[in-house]
Amino acid sequence: MGTxxxxxxxxxxxxxxxxIVIKRQDEVVYRENQTFDRQHVASAWIAKRETGSANPARRSRP
Structure with a gap:
């Protein structure tokens, strides 16, 4: 979930x-942040990053 x-x-x-912070079993596995000049751009970035394809922590492990 992004904030x-x-x-x-x-x-x-x-x-x-x-x-963006992603946890698995109460352990942080991925964290990312970025600064923007406009709030709607920040919201769009969160939406894009939270989709499974854009986030390396959501990929399945071998």
């Missing part, structure tokens, strides 16, 4: 930090 948090930059503009 988005807003933070203030040094120049007083707002940045949106998108985070």
């Amino acid at each position: 988005i948090g807003a933070r203030k930059r040094a120049d007083s503009s707002i940045a949106y930090l998108a985070k």
Whole structure:
């Protein structure tokens, strides 16, 4: 599941930090985050990354 948090930059503009954390059996197996200027872009990035094909942690292990 992804989350988005807003933070203030040094120049007083707002940045949106998108985070994805995937856990298996209460253990973090994959974590990724990225900062965006616009919230809707951050939401689109989370949606894209949470699909199975774009996320290496969702691939089956041999």
